[in-house]
Amino acid sequence: MTGALAPVKPLTALDRCDRCGAQAYIRATLPVGGELLFCAHHGRQHIAALREKGADILDESARLSETRSHAPDGER
Secondary structure: OOOOOOOOOOOOOOOEOOOOOOEOOEEEEOOOOOEEEEOHHHHHHHHHHHHHOOOEEEEOHHHHHOOOOOOOOOOO
16 A cells, blocks of 8 residues: 555536435545535535544535636527
8 A cells, every 4th residue: 555645536416415415515535434425505514523523525515606607509
């Protein structure tokens, strides 16, 4: 084992919240193995407790406020 960290895989629209099934924007990787996925709402509810337990948190909820710079093909 080299001790190098594996690259973090970004969350996609296929990743769903373990609480409600909405799109996941937060991944909590637990120190004992495994991960939990949360939408932004449920992530905010649980993130502090997960950090206290030593979970590594990937929070992509800022993507919710990103604006598109142009319309996709076919939209005007």
